[in-house]
Amino acid sequence: MAQATCKGRRAFLQDLALGAAALVASGPIAILAASRSRNWPNVATGNKGPDYAFVVDVGKCIGCGYCVEACDTENKVPKGSVRTWVERYVVTKHGVHIDAIDNDGKGLEPLPAGLAENAEWAAFIPKLCNHCENAPCVQVCPVGATFNAPGGFVLIDPKHCIGCGYCIQACPYGVRFFDQEKRIANKCTWCYHRVSKGLQPACVTVCPTGARQFGDRSDPASPVAQVYRSDNWHTLKPEMHTDSRVMYLGLPREVI
Amino acid sequence: MLPNGALNNFYFPNEAYIEWSLMIVIYPYITGLVAGSFVVSSLSHVFKVQEFKSVARFALIAAFCFGLFAGVPLLVHLGQPQRAFNIFFTPHTSSAMSIFGYVYSSYMILLMVEIWLVYRPFFIEKAGSTRGVQRFLWKALTLGVAETNPAALRIDQKLINLLAGIGIPWAFLLHGYVGFIFGSVKANPWWATPLQPLIFLMSAVVSGIAMLMVMYSVFRWRARLPYDMRMMRRLMDYLWGFLILDVVLEGLEVVYMFYEHGSHWAVVEPLLSGPLFGSYVIGQLLILSGLPLLLLGYVVLFQVSDRWFLRLANLASLGVVLQVLFMRFNVVMGGQLISKSGRGYTDFHFEWFAKEGVVTALIILAAPFVTYYVLSRVLPIFDDAAPATSGTRT
Numbered sequence: 084m085a086q087a088t089c090k091g092r093r094a095f096l097q098d099l100a101l102g103a104a105a106l107v108a109s110g111p112i113a114i115l116a117a118s119r120s121r122n123w124p125n126v127a128t129g130n131k132g133p134d135y136a137f138v139v140d141v142g143k144c145i146g147c148g149y150c151v152e153a154c155d156t157e158n159k160v161p162k163g164s165v166r167t168w169v170e171r172y173v174v175t176k177h178g179v180h181i182d183a184i185d186n187d188g189k190g191l192e193p194l195p196a197g198l199a200e201n202a203e204w205a206a207f208i209p210k211l212c213n214h215c216e217n218a219p220c221v222q223v224c225p226v227g228a229t230f231n232a233p234g235g236f237v238l239i240d241p242k243h244c245i246g247c248g249y250c251i252q253a254c255p256y257g258v259r260f261f262d263q264e265k266r267i268a269n270k271c272t273w274c275y276h277r278v279s280k281g282l283q284p285a286c287v288t289v290c291p292t293g294a295r296q297f298g299d300r301s302d303p304a305s306p307v308a309q310v311y312r313s314d315n316w317h318t319l320k321p322e323m324h325t326d327s328r329v330m331y332l333g334l335p336r337e338v339i
Numbered sequence: 340m341l342p343n344g345a346l347n348n349f350y351f352p353n354e355a356y357i358e359w360s361l362m363i364v365i366y367p368y369i370t371g372l373v374a375g376s377f378v379v380s381s382l383s384h385v386f387k388v389q390e391f392k393s394v395a396r397f398a399l400i401a402a403f404c405f406g407l408f409a410g411v412p413l414l415v416h417l418g419q420p421q422r423a424f425n426i427f428f429t430p431h432t433s434s435a436m437s438i439f440g441y442v443y444s445s446y447m448i449l450l451m452v453e454i455w456l457v458y459r460p461f462f463i464e465k466a467g468s469t470r471g472v473q474r475f476l477w478k479a480l481t482l483g484v485a486e487t488n489p490a491a492l493r494i495d496q497k498l499i500n501l502l503a504g505i506g507i508p509w510a511f512l513l514h515g516y517v518g519f520i521f522g523s524v525k526a527n528p529w530w531a532t533p534l535q536p537l538i539f540l541m542s543a544v545v546s547g548i549a550m551l552m553v554m555y556s557v558f559r560w561r562a563r564l565p566y567d568m569r570m571m572r573r574l575m576d577y578l579w580g581f582l583i584l585d586v587v588l589e590g591l592e593v594v595y596m597f598y599e600h601g602s603h604w605a606v607v608e609p610l611l612s613g614p615l616f617g618s619y620v621i622g623q624l625l626i627l628s629g630l631p632l633l634l635l636g637y638v639v640l641f642q643v644s645d646r647w648f649l650r651l652a653n654l655a656s657l658g659v660v661l662q663v664l665f666m667r668f669n670v671v672m673g674g675q676l677i678s679k680s681g682r683g684y685t686d687f688h689f690e691w692f693a694k695e696g697v698v699t700a701l702i703i704l705a706a707p708f709v710t711y712y713v714l715s716r717v718l719p720i721f722d723d724a725a726p727a728t729s730g731t732r733t
Binding site for chain 1: 343344345346347349350351352353354355356358359413416417418419420422423425426429430431433434435436437439520524525526527674675678679680681682
């Protein structure tokens, strides 16, 4: 009886140890499984990971400015600078009137008298970092603090940037700015901190009309991949050959 | 007038702040003076222009004084100056700017070695004729090398000529590189031209020659020493020649844009007729290029008395010195005034007491002259003038 009890206890302890080992081992396995399901880059398997891109559907933008506000809140953008903004184009026979929703919180001013009546067309154009594959800012950074990260992001290492401002000069889109508080270059990251947790960029989340979409070009189910395949999109300043990852749908010819 | 059919002046929200300040204006200005002064000393050492022998040392010391402060504006401008050495430790070689640390430091080393070789006999002599702390300092400057026999001096001279020879392409690299930094920015229509490195080089040479002329005249006048008229007339021959090249290149850039009538001209034309009209068209082009070209042409081509030569040549040289400063301003600021929206221009306001303001710029610009003054008190810069402390002629 005593032997049996002893055996039972040993078996129990063995089971316990096995169970504990399984539990300990399952953690990383579960994480690995989860990461595989999220398609993270993996050097061992040669998986390059997701291939993110951004879609701006000009026809859907209503100029509400929520995206600018959300970006400001999410990323604590210094006053006087923007990581994203929305331009308003009003085009008449005589020329182009442009203004923009930036993060001064004032929104757009009323149009000059008579402009709206003479408008041939008008549109809102959201702008943000194009996360170029062939990014001039990455090329010119003298210390390699700006880099192409896996997934298609162009990021800045805040601990390595020397604040020379060359990247700001090199960016054809004016999306970079000198952060007066941190004394380094700053710009839109497509909310890398959110995307790496499986979330969407803040501006995409708050857009009420779906004018801003973000997703994986290599995931056939992603709307972004569908836009990419349609080949019906344009980029800003294609003559700069930056291989922008922001695809515009319905981009008017006048937009620079 | 606004470009591309703009009805209102529109620039991107981030462009309201001009990122490259006055510091970036005076940085190429000072490096240009380095390169230009060095060319004059090398004309004597390498190209055997006899007339410049008497100012070879002067030009070298001037180059050194400017060189010492060439990097200061950059350091003041950096957002994170304590990380400046990242450019040495982790240079990102796809960027033209990444070579700055290596080019600048190697050039300064070359300059210092050349100066040491030139002044080595003087250091040894001083170490022998002084006492106490002074003797110790002069001795330290000899670096423990005491040979001054003819064979040793001959080797010195060969090395000086060699360094002067290597120094020419190096000085050109130091400054052509600055032009490349601007000329290769495809996003900026006012900067992006392969002519930019050449323009910067030529303007460097003229600014160096003109600055030497003015400095030489002032110091000789203050020391009540005779002027070397042959040297000065030859110097003005060179200045005129290089200035013609410089102005032609600067003109070509704009004439090309104008004639091509492409996308660049669309935004450059309103820039030149608007915000840059005063500093570029009137200042840099009409007055500060036109007047020196005419004056130099006159003193070079016609018989002019020494007295009038001194006046006219110095007036022309002052003009050239200012022309190049205006040119740096017009390039650096002009490029940043053009909005990348293609439909407007930003604004630049001089700030006097800001970190990168006018006062800081003036202090940095004055520093090389103060350094030169101090050095001229301890080193014999001209053959016919001992260091001012001794008060005697040799």
